[in-house]
Amino acid sequence: MFSVAVKTKSSQETFAFAKRLGGKLNFPLVVFLHGSMGMGKTVFSKGFVEGLGLEDEVTSPTYTIVNEYGNPPRVFHFDLYRLRDENELYEMGFEDYLNQGATLLLEWPALALDYLLEPRLEITLSADMNTPDEREIMLATNHPEIMHILKKI
Ligand SMILES: Nc1ncnc2c1ncn2[C@@H]1O[C@H](COP(=O)(O)OP(=O)(O)OP(=O)(O)O)[C@@H](O)[C@H]1O
Numbered sequence: 001m002f003s004v005a006v007k008t009k010s011s012q013e014t015f016a017f018a019k020r021l022g023g024k025l026n027f028p029l030v031v032f033l034h035g036s037m038g039m040g041k042t043v044f045s046k047g048f049v050e051g052l053g054l055e056d057e058v059t060s061p062t063y064t065i066v067n068e069y070g071n072p073p074r075v076f077h078f079d080l081y082r083l084r085d086e087n088e089l090y091e092m093g094f095e096d097y098l099n100q101g102a103t104l105l106l107e108w109p110a111l112a113l114d115y116l117l118e119p120r121l122e123i124t125l126s127a128d129m130n131t132p133d134e135r136e137i138m139l140a141t142n143h144p145e146i147m148h149i150l151k152k153i
């Protein structure tokens with residue numbers, strides 16, 4: 001597994017970093033967004049989608065579970081926080097979103113980790129209590145093309 005860490009000092013910086021990454025990862029992939037509440041998973045998603053060249057408004061899928069952007073959809077943006085188990089994931093039709101040639105952005109992805117989703121980018125956002133506006137963004141992947149892009153970012 002290749003991994004790299006980036007630090008940001010504001011939500012604007014996280015947005016800008018994600019936007020730059022989205023501009024380079026312009027092919028269907030699965031992005032797992034790990035990190036506790038308020039770490040910036042949605043901020044990251046907003047930047048990433050804009051980087052893909054989409055103008056759709058990106059909002060938190062907290063209540064909808066999934067939002068789609070682009071027509072036909074190029075991104076499915078999930079927040080699985082409210083789902084209790086794998087069965088609820090299956091029942092919300094998760095499998096219908098796979099293999100549609102769209103990018104998946106997954107906030108609170110624990111229930112989806114067992115699905116063999118490729119190519120895969122694991123992102124973990126974390127913060128230190130002493131510096132509330134800073135985040136460490138860890139990016140990890142096994143995928144050669146994504147690895148190549150991350151090495152240059
Ligand atoms: N460096 C930073 N990067 C990202 N967000 C930051 C940063 N510093 C402060 N913030 C703030 O942290 C919050 C991140 O909110 P966001 O909704 O993106 O989190 P989340 O991880 O999606 O949370 P949830 O688990 O509730 O979905 C925002 O209020 C944002 O302004």
Ligand SMILES: [Mg+2]
Binds near residue numbers: 042060107
């Ligand atoms: Mg969120």
